[in-house]
Amino acid sequence: MARMKFLCDEERCIECNACVTACKNEHEVPWGVNRRRVVTMDDGLPGEKSISVACMHCTDAPCQAVCPVDCFYTTDDGVVLHDKDMCIGCGYCLYACPFGAPQYPQEGAFGARGKMDKCTFCGGGPEEDHSHEELEKYGRNRLAEGKLPLCAEMCSTKALIAGDGDIVSDLFRNRVIRRQGRQETWGWDTAYQD
Amino acid sequence: MTLSKRKKMMSLTGILMLLAIFLLPMTGYISTGFANENEQQAKITNPKSDYWRLVRGNEKGYSAVKGRETNELIQGSGQNWRALRNGPVATYGSWMIGLTLAVLALFYLWRGKVELTHPRTGETVERWSVKERRIHWVTAILFIILAVTGMSLLYGRLVLIPVFGHHGFSAYAEIAKWAHNLLGPLFMVGLLSMIINWFKYNYLNKIDLQWFKDFGGMIGDKHPSAEKLNGGEKMWFWSLTVIGIALCLTGLVLDFPNFDQEREVIQISHLTHVITALVLTSFALGHIYIGTIGTEGALEGMVTGKVDTAWAEQHHDLWMKELRQSEDSKSG
Numbered sequence: 001m002a003r004m005k006f007l008c009d010e011e012r013c014i015e016c017n018a019c020v021t022a023c024k025n026e027h028e029v030p031w032g033v034n035r036r037r038v039v040t041m042d043d044g045l046p047g048e049k050s051i052s053v054a055c056m057h058c059t060d061a062p063c064q065a066v067c068p069v070d071c072f073y074t075t076d077d078g079v080v081l082h083d084k085d086m087c088i089g090c091g092y093c094l095y096a097c098p099f100g101a102p103q104y105p106q107e108g109a110f111g112a113r114g115k116m117d118k119c120t121f122c123g124g125g126p127e128e129d130h131s132h133e134e135l136e137k138y139g140r141n142r143l144a145e146g147k148l149p150l151c152a153e154m155c156s157t158k159a160l161i162a163g164d165g166d167i168v169s170d171l172f173r174n175r176v177i178r179r180q181g182r183q184e185t186w187g188w189d190t191a192y193q194d
Numbered sequence: 195m196t197l198s199k200r201k202k203m204m205s206l207t208g209i210l211m212l213l214a215i216f217l218l219p220m221t222g223y224i225s226t227g228f229a230n231e232n233e234q235q236a237k238i239t240n241p242k243s244d245y246w247r248l249v250r251g252n253e254k255g256y257s258a259v260k261g262r263e264t265n266e267l268i269q270g271s272g273q274n275w276r277a278l279r280n281g282p283v284a285t286y287g288s289w290m291i292g293l294t295l296a297v298l299a300l301f302y303l304w305r306g307k308v309e310l311t312h313p314r315t316g317e318t319v320e321r322w323s324v325k326e327r328r329i330h331w332v333t334a335i336l337f338i339i340l341a342v343t344g345m346s347l348l349y350g351r352l353v354l355i356p357v358f359g360h361h362g363f364s365a366y367a368e369i370a371k372w373a374h375n376l377l378g379p380l381f382m383v384g385l386l387s388m389i390i391n392w393f394k395y396n397y398l399n400k401i402d403l404q405w406f407k408d409f410g411g412m413i414g415d416k417h418p419s420a421e422k423l424n425g426g427e428k429m430w431f432w433s434l435t436v437i438g439i440a441l442c443l444t445g446l447v448l449d450f451p452n453f454d455q456e457r458e459v460i461q462i463s464h465l466t467h468v469i470t471a472l473v474l475t476s477f478a479l480g481h482i483y484i485g486t487i488g489t490e491g492a493l494e495g496m497v498t499g500k501v502d503t504a505w506a507e508q509h510h511d512l513w514m515k516e517l518r519q520s521e522d523s524k525s526g
Contacts, residue, residue, distance in 0.1 A: 010242055017258050037259035039267040041248045047241030053267055062276050068347045069364045070355060086364040088371050090347065091451065095461050096272040100263060111452025112375070189240070 002164035003078040004121050006152070007172055008051045011179070012159035015040050015050040019151035019160055023054070026122070026150045027139025033103040035119040036151055052160050054151070055080065055101035055119035063093035063102060063118075077143065078165075079121040084137045089113035121162070122149040262454045275461035283465060284348060287472040294476040298483045308412060308489045310504055318500040319517055321422075327499055329391060333384030336377050341475045343370035348468060375449050382442040389435050395423045396431045401512065411509070412488075422513040430481050433474065441470040 015038050023029070023036045036054035057080045064072035064080065071086035072093075091113050094102040107114030124141030127134035134141060142150060152162035161168050248255070249267045257265040322330070346354060346367060355363045402425030408418035410426050418424075423431070447455055447463040485492050491505040506514040 010245060015258075020259060032261070034259045034261070034264070037257050037264050039249075039255045039257050039265055041245045041253065041255040041267075042241070043256035047239075047244055049241050049245040051245070051267060062272060065280060066276050068351055069367050070351050070360060071364070083360075086360060088364060088368045090367075090371055091460075095457055095464065096276045098268045098270055098272055100266065100269060106452075110450045113451065 001076045001078075003166075004057060004123075004163065005078075005165040005168050006054065006056060006121075006149075007161045007168050008053070009159045009161070009172065009175070010049045010051050012157040013038070013050040013052060014157055014159070016156060018154050018156055019052050022150045022154040023119070026142075027120075029103075029117060029139065030105050033105055033117050035101075035103065035117065037100075052151070052155075053099050053101075055097075055121070056099055057119075057121055062096035062098070066092045066096045068092060073126075075123060077121075077123070079123045079143070081120055081123060081125055081138075082116065082118070083126045084115045084117075085126075087115040089115055093118075119149075122147070263456055269457055271458050271461055275465065278465055279348075279468065283468055283472075287468065288349065290472060290476050291479070294479050298479060302483070302487065305412065307487060310490050310502075311417070311508055312504045314502045315504050317503045319503055319506055319514070320499055321495040321501045321506070322499045324499065326391060327496060329384060329387050330496055333381060333388055336381040336384055337474075337478060339377055340374055340381055341471065341478070343374040344468075344471055345475070346370045347374075378442075378445045378449055382445070385434065385438050385442060389431075389438075392423075392431060395421070396428045398425075398428055398432075401425075402428055412484075417508060417511075419512050420510045421516075422510060424510065426484070430477060433477050437470045437474050440466060441474060444470070 017038055020034060020036050020038060024034065027035065029035060036052060038050050038052045040048060040050040042048045057074075057078060059078070061072060061074070061080045063082075064074070067082075068090060069086050069088055071083045072080060073082070074080050089104060089107070089112070091102075091104065093116060094100075094104070101118045103117045104113040105115070105117065106112070120138050120141075122140060122142035124130075124134045124144060125138035127137065129141050129144040140150075142148065147153070149162040152160045155161075161171055250270070252266065252269070254263075254265045255267065263269065347370065350363055350367060350370075354366070357363075358366065401419050401421065405418040405420055405425035408414065408416040410424060411417050444463040444467040447459060448467060451460075485496065489509070491502060492509075495501040495505075503514065506517075
C-alpha cells in the first residue's frame with residue numbers, strides 16, 4: 001500500500017495560488033473555507049519564499065488525538081479523513097493542528113462553528129465512493145478514480161507534488177541533484193572553503 | 195662567554211619569545227585586515243533556511259487566503275496543548291474527581307450523618323430568602339449541567355463511546371456542546387449575582403480559623419462557633435469567586451470565536467478552563483455532600499428557606515444569637 005504525502009518545493013513555488021483555486025473549484029467548498037493556502041515569507045524582499053500548505057495527513061495526527069467524538073480515521077493509503085456526520089464542531093482539531101488545516105463554516109451567531117472541513121487528499125469521505133452525499137460533504141473523490149490530488153496536478157511549476165511518499169521523495173531527490181542554482185547543502189557555504 | 199653575558203642572552207631571548215607569543219597570533223590581521231568587508235559577506239544567507247527560521251519562530255508572512263492566522267505556516271503550541279490536555283490534565287483530573295468521591299464515601303461510612311444534638315424545637319427561623327434560593331438553585335442546576343456536558347467532552351471518548359457507540363455519543367455530544375455554549379454565559383450571570391448578594395456574609399475572621407481547627411464539628415464532638423456562614427462555606431464562596439471567575443472568563447474566550455482570538459490564546463484558555471472546572475467540580479462534590487446526606491437539616495434551609503432553631507443553634511450559634519438580639523430589640 002502507498003503512503004500518500006504532500007511535498008512543496010520552496011525553490012519552485014511562485015505563489016500563483018493555482019493550487020488554492022483548483023481545490024476550491026474541484027470540491028466546491030463554501031465561501032470562507034480554504035482547504036489549501038500559500039504562505040509567503042519576506043514578501044516583496046530579496047529571498048522571498050513561498051510554501052503551499054494543506055492538511056499534511058500526519059501519521060500521529062493531532063486532530064485525531066484530541067477529537068472528543070473520535071471522528072477521524074486513517075485510510076490504508078495513509079490519508080487522514082473524518083466523518084462529518086459525527087463532527088460536533090468543537091474546534092479542538094483546529095487548536096491542535098500545527099498547519100491550520102481544519103476549517104469551519106460559520107453556523108449561527110457569534111461565530112459558532114459548523115462541521116469541520118479539511119483537505120481529503122482528494123479522497124472523499126466515509127460515504128460510498130462517487131455518491132451524491134460524498135460529493136456534497138467532502139468534495140470529489142479523485143483517489144477512487146485512480147487520480148492524484150488536483151492541487152498538485154494543477155501546479156504550474158510542479159512545486160507541489162502529491163502521491164506515494166517513496167515516489168515523491170525519489171522525484172524530489174532527482175530534482176535536487178540535477179538542478180542548477182543555489183546549492184542544497186545547507187551550511188556548507190559558511191563551513192567550508194574548498 | 196662569561197656567566198653574566200649568558201644570563202643577559204637568556205633574558206633577551208626570553209623577552210623575544212614572550213613578544214612572539216603575543217604578537218604572532220595577531221599576524222592574521224595582516225591577511226584579513228580590520229575592515230568589515232567579510233562580515234558583509236556573512237550576512238548573505240540561504241533564503242530557504244531563512245524561510246524555515248521565520249516559520250519556526252512563529253513569524254507571520256503573507257497569504258492571499260485571508261482569515262485568522264492563515265499567514266502562519268506552522269503553529270507549534272498546539273502540540274503542547276494536545277500533550278497537556280490528553281496527558282496530565284485528563285489523567286490527574288480524573289484522579290482528583292475519583293479521589294474526592296472515594297474520600298466522601300469513606301467519610302460517610304466512618305462518620306455517618308452529622309445529626310442534630312438537640313431535638314427539634316419546631317420553631318423555625320428564615321435562613322435564605324426566596325431571591326437567594328432562586329439564585330442558588332439556578333446557578334447550581336446550571337453548574338451541574340455544565341459539569342456533566344463539559345466532562346463529556348473531556349472523558350466521553352474514553353468512557354461514553356464504548357457505551358453509546360460513535361454515532362450515539364456524537365448525537366449526545368452535539369447537544370452537550372450547544373447546551374454548554376449557551377448555558378455557560380447564564381451560569382456566569384448566576385455566579386456574579388451570588389457573589390454580589392453574599393459578599394457581605396463572607397469576610398473571613400478568627401472565628402472561621404477556630405472553626406477549621408475544630409474540623410467544622412464534622413470530626414470529633416466539638417461545636418465550633420459560626421456566623422451566618424461558617425468557615426467552610428466561606429471558603430467555598432471564595433473558591434467560587436476566584437476560580438469561578440477564571441473559569442467564566444476563559445469560557446467566554448472559547449465560546450465566542452467571532453472575535454478572532456488566536457489559537458495560542460484559545461489553547462491557554464482551554465487548559466485554564468478545564469483545570470479550574472475540575473477543581474470546582476471536586477469542591478462542589480464536597481459541598482453537595484455536606485449540604486445533603488452529610489448534615490441533618492442543612493438541605494431544608496436551602497429548599498424551604500427556613501431552618502429549625504435547634505439546627506441554627508448547633509451549626510450557626512453566633513448568627514442565631516444575632517437574630518435573637520435583633521428580635522429582642524424590635525419587640526423591646
